[in-house]
Amino acid sequence: MTATLALERTALRRGACPSIATPMQTGDGLLVRLRPVATALTAQDLHALTDLAREHGNGLIEITARGNVQLRGLSADTVPRLAAGLAAAGIVPQTGVAIEVPPLAGIDPSEIADATLVAEALRRAIVDAGLRLAPKLAIVVDGGGQLNLADMVADIRLDAVVQPEGFAWRLSVGGDRTTATAVALLSREAVIDGTMTVVKALAAIGPAARGRDLDPEALDAGQVPLALPAASSRHPLGLHDIGGETVLGLAPAYGQMHADHLAALLDGLSACGAVEFRLAPHRTLLVRGLSEATLAAARAHADREGFWSSADAPGRAISICAGAAGCASGTFDTHAAADAMVAHAGALLDGSVDVHISGCAKGCAHPAVAAVTLCGTVTGIGLVAHGRAGDMPAATVSPDTLESAIQRIGTLLRARRAENETAKSLLDRTAPATLASAYQGLT
Known part of the structure; x- marks a missing residue:
């Protein structure tokens, strides 16, 4: 048994992250993973994804633990047609280094800072520098808020920290908010240059380097910070009161759904007043626009189509x-x-x-x-x-x-x-x- 299992592990070694440019071969064909550039999606956007999943794949759609979308059952012939279909629908996938922000960044009044502004500036700086980085390198920019990314593991983290004069960014490497190793405390003005010091250090090690490969003591990115205060990370599944607005987190059972069920859910939620959808970590889809009067009907639609809507769903x-x-x-x-x-x-x-x-x-x-x-x-x-x-x-x-x-x-x-x-x-x-x-x- 030992020799057989060792042979299995060798044959099934995982490669780089799958994308439209580099789809992954799986047992049911090619798999493509994507994260739309637009954080706020409409029902029309998601309907376009369901149509493309059925037309070019086997109809199976997944939301990943990091809040990406995966389409399954594609082939070498259909992947280019998928790319063309996404472009025609106006859905632009993110490329380059994965930089993740809280799903409600910019609209949650309880957040310390809007992480999207820093993430966009950092993405531009990495592209301009022309650095070759590990395909699976992950960067988290967490401005706080109810649905923060405190539990999200990353190679590089920026966590907003309250300061007497406003806020600053704690730069750390190789872990989540609690376990990552602190590197520097950066002002708003210095956050991009300080973070690029770490990014360039990774590039200097080689194209496979990850946050765990860095020696934090050898990095000169700025003032070394104190330990961060503890921060709870709320699961996005279920009901959330965001500044007086009701946001409902839904999750396809075990993260996977068929396009037909997602399409039916979108129709039902739209009839209940849903106007916006956001992908979130922990395989969740956030729904905005529902009211107290339509919430029960929305949850009934979710249950009928195989989606969880309660934070205590055991699965x-x-x-x-x-x-x-x-x-x-x-x-x-x-x-x-x-x-x-x-x-x-x-x-x-x-x-x-x-x-x-x-x-x-x-x-x-x-x-x-x-x-x-x-x-x-x-x-x-x-x-x-x-x-x-x-x-x-x-x-x-x-x-x-x-x-x-x-x-x-x-x-x-x-x-x-x-x-x-x-x-x-x-x-x-x-x-x-x-x-x-x-x-x-x-x-």
Whole structure:
């Protein structure tokens, strides 16, 4: 089994981020990922995406954990036609380095600063410098607000910090707001030049360099800041009061939807008064324009089309790929496995840990470490505790016994869980071998 799994991991090594220029080959054809330049999208924009997904792909559309859109099932012939269709619809995909800002930047009165202005200036500076950077390099510019990006991991971060004279930007590398290493505290006037010091240092290392490769002490970007105060990161799914405006966060179940369901949802939401849509992290679509009178109807439309509308939806803690139903690399039905997890192992799904269900060892839906991962292999469905999909599983079961295995995991955790205990605490004190034994039915 060891040699077989090692061969799988070698054959399925992940490459650069997929885009229209460089689509990724998957089991159901080519995959294209894009983020529109326009942060505010109309129903017409999204209807155009549904039409293009059906015409040039297999109709499957995904919203990623970082708030991008993915279209699946494309081919070498249809990708150029997709690009032409996007242009005709006026949808311009972002290119170059990924610079992410809060989804409500510029309209949330509780934010410290409007991150879009800095992000646009930084993007221009990087383009003008002509630097060659890692394809997956990620930059976060977080001005704060209710739907901030405190939990978003990035190679380079700029976090707005309240100062006596207004605000400044804390520059850090290699992590989220809490774990990133501080480099400098930059004034509004110095923020672009100071950040470009770090960008140029990455380029000097090489085209594959990431934030973790930098030596912060060797960077001379400005005054070294104090530690940031803690900031909670609110999940975008559910209802939000943004300056007296109701914003509804919807998420397609497990991040994936068919174009037909999205189109039907758009029609229903438009009839309820929706006027604007924004892509958001955690696989969410934010809806503006709804009123108290139409909110219940809007949520009913979402439920009917397979979208979650409540912040406590248990499935939101699970990341899944298309699985066997939508990808030739998938070895089992990941959606059915996720439904079984919701039904039988709710103790894992309070949001304090990540759960990953992957059809194969590539781990496309969640490349990072997860507390619990179920991964399809040539010998069955493996259980990985505190690891990635491509890691060696602690136990393996056959697809036809998977639901029973999930039930046993759920029974074990319910029996061990203390009152009001989080999933993270529960798993921290549960040995992986104990989970593996329950999974295989050995206890």
